[in-house]
Amino acid sequence: METKDNQSTHPPMNFSSFAEMQKAVDIVGTSRHPTNKIAATIFGTDKDRRPYSISKTNYWPKPIAEKIGTKTRIGNSSGTVHAETACIMAAPYTQGASLCITDPFCPNCAKNIAEAGIRTIYIDHKGFAKDFAERRGAQFSSMSMQICEKAGISVFEMNRKEKQLRPILEIPETFTPREDSPVEVEQFRTADENTFRILIEEQAGHHKGRKFAVAIAKNRRGDVFGLSARSHPAVGYTMQADLDEIENPEGKYSFMQEPVNRLLMHAPRCGLKICGGLLFCSQVPTSREQVNIVGAGLTSITIRSMSKARDDWAFNAMKQLSKAEILTFYEL
Ligand SMILES: [Zn+2]
Structure with missing residues (x-):
């Protein structure tokens, strides 16, 4: 039976987190969102141990963009799929994978990242300077980070130019989260x-x-x-x-x-x-x-x-x- 092997691919070999972040930064401008343009790269290895890397911006799924449009909310939700969540849904295997994001992530994405078994997140340092970070700052530092801590996800702020990583939250590799009602x-x-x-x-x-x-x-x-x-x-x-x-x-x-x-x-x-x-x-x-x-x-x-x-x-x-x-x- 092949379901969840807990064999972590963390830290993924053959990857430079700086290069993976650059892929996200390179496409962030293509997001159709007028104000909150966000991109992410998920990288790791698939079940055959082949490395993969997928980059996505936040986006409106095609049927929603074409049939309802980008100005209408769907119920009380925006019609967009967030970049981090889009990466997870496109990935072949997320257990132990890593994620580079241009901006601090929202609590909804934090929950999705935790459920996907991702172990490491890098956030571009420029993302902390934007309006979005200011507006969502409280939710990021309280909820998103609390969710990461409970799920055992390490989070780093990345300075691409200086090639530096500043730990925001470091979790020991041996940490296993409590799950009293797993999928x-x-x-x-x-x-x-x-x-x-x-x-x-x-x-x-x-x-x-x-x-x-x-x-x-x-x-x-x-x-x-x-x-x-x-x-x-x-x-x-x-x-x-x-x-x-x-x-x-x-x-x-x-x-x-x-x-x-x-x-x-x-x-x-x-x-x-x-x-x-x-x-x-x-x-x-x-x-x-x-x-x-x-x-x-x-x-x-x-x-x-x-x-x-x-x-x-x-x-x-x-x-x-x-x-x-x-x-x-x-x-x-
Ligand atoms: Zn989000």
Whole structure:
């Protein structure tokens, strides 16, 4: 069975983090975002130990840009996929990978980075000087960094010109985060509707009324796996030990990681790709989850309770995306 080997690729060999950051800096100007232009590079080795490096800017997924446009929000979410999250969803295998980012990252990306098993982040020092950093400074230094500390992610500020790295947060390589409700991965024989239904019913019994998500995914050899997860605080947080922090988030962000986002980030952590038509959520996913589903290249999701969602924004997003024929919502 091939799922999560905890063999870390950190620090990745044959890479210069300075050169990887340069790739992000080289494309950041191509972001279509009028004010917040951000780019990132993810680098590491795939499951065959072949090195890879992928650079992305923040962007509007094509169906959203073409059918809804870049000026309209999807529910209460921007229609963009953040650069860091785009890198994770495009990567062949993220466990132990590294990430270079032109700017300090938001708490939502921090949660995604943690779920993807990334161990090292480099931030360009110029990113700390921009407006964006000033505006998001509080959320970065409190929430984003707290999430990294709990998940065991080292963070460095990089000065490309001086070839210097300043540690912001250093985590020992042997550190393993606590995970009291990890994404479950189970091997199956076939990726079909029948397997999908079996897994949904099995998990419905397990999660009992809580919001949960299920997906069928394949690795590069075509082996089939079922993934499932419920809403849970970011990797390393436990409901018992960290309740104070979880209940006191910064601004519009939350320490909770929604289940569809967890699966979208956990699949690349295991070297898996989610199969089209085989993604399920027990209720309507949040606006942000829906935008990320589109960003992952998926065009449908199966839902059990169409009348249930975290907030009304989720229903608005569902209306927008289904009316524009970007995402089809099937009721189970
Ligand atoms: Zn972000």
